[in-house]
Amino acid sequence: MARERNVGVIQGLRYQGGGPQTAWLLHRISGLGIVLFVTAHILASFLGGDLGQFINKIYESWWFQIIVIFCALFHGINGLRITILDLWPKLIEYQREAIWVEWFVFLPVFGLAVIVIVRTAWEVRMAQNREACLSINAA
Amino acid sequence: MNFETLMWLFTRLSALAMYVLLLAGVIGALIMGARNQMNLADVLRWAFTSKRHSCAKHKRARSGPLGDTFLENCRQFTVFTAAAHGLHGVLSVLDDYFAQPRVRVLFRVIITILMPVLSAIGIYVHLDFIGRCLNEYSSI
Numbered sequence: 001m002a003r004e005r006n007v008g009v010i011q012g013l014r015y016q017g018g019g020p021q022t023a024w025l026l027h028r029i030s031g032l033g034i035v036l037f038v039t040a041h042i043l044a045s046f047l048g049g050d051l052g053q054f055i056n057k058i059y060e061s062w063w064f065q066i067i068v069i070f071c072a073l074f075h076g077i078n079g080l081r082i083t084i085l086d087l088w089p090k091l092i093e094y095q096r097e098a099i100w101v102e103w104f105v106f107l108p109v110f111g112l113a114v115i116v117i118v119r120t121a122w123e124v125r126m127a128q129n130r131e132a133c134l135s136i137n138a139a
Numbered sequence: 140m141n142f143e144t145l146m147w148l149f150t151r152l153s154a155l156a157m158y159v160l161l162l163a164g165v166i167g168a169l170i171m172g173a174r175n176q177m178n179l180a181d182v183l184r185w186a187f188t189s190k191r192h193s194c195a196k197h198k199r200a201r202s203g204p205l206g207d208t209f210l211e212n213c214r215q216f217t218v219f220t221a222a223a224h225g226l227h228g229v230l231s232v233l234d235d236y237f238a239q240p241r242v243r244v245l246f247r248v249i250i251t252i253l254m255p256v257l258s259a260i261g262i263y264v265h266l267d268f269i270g271r272c273l274n275e276y277s278s279i
Binding site for chain 2: 009028031032033035038042043045046062076079080082083086087
């Protein structure tokens, strides 16, 4: 419990923690991101109306899906590392190696997800263009 | 073991539980015949919210060995687990930046109220969505 500590956010970021600190920071950011985005998505669906549709349109857009996927994937994979190392404390000796493995798993999966999201968005856009052209030709 | 230690353990165990639930959702969807027109959003949707509303797209298996109840319960359990895990995570972040005991108690009260409310709203929204999808499906 850090009750009497006096370290600011900027000061904390200057701490040279290396890989584990990066993982901690990204875990924190992605966790808050998931809570914020999912809560906004649920409340927007619940309230409906113009504001709700506006929020959900952003939530469902391809670039925002990339952010959501980043948060969910990183939080999930890093969380699994934390869980394994915490439940088997002897493994903490290999924390740095575990973080390497984590990035090794995360990057290809995230890259694949980004490719699929962008490609799907592109196909939808192309289909919309085609429909628009057809309706113009029909008219 | 005090409450904070208990929640520390809960955070780890619920993470593992969510992995199990996620795999149950995806494998369940695959067993029930989800094959074509798959995309990432659908996979995530099945993972976290089971299969009911994917029926409109995949016209199979609304009954069967993995019928409604099991995956429905999985989904609601996932919502509650995720809400508890996430809101407790917010609390531990807030604890890092607010040290006054009164403020901490206030945050605990707010989070304790938010937890069931948000879970209930989440489940309501989802049931509503499933209902609309099933209406669409039956009108095809």
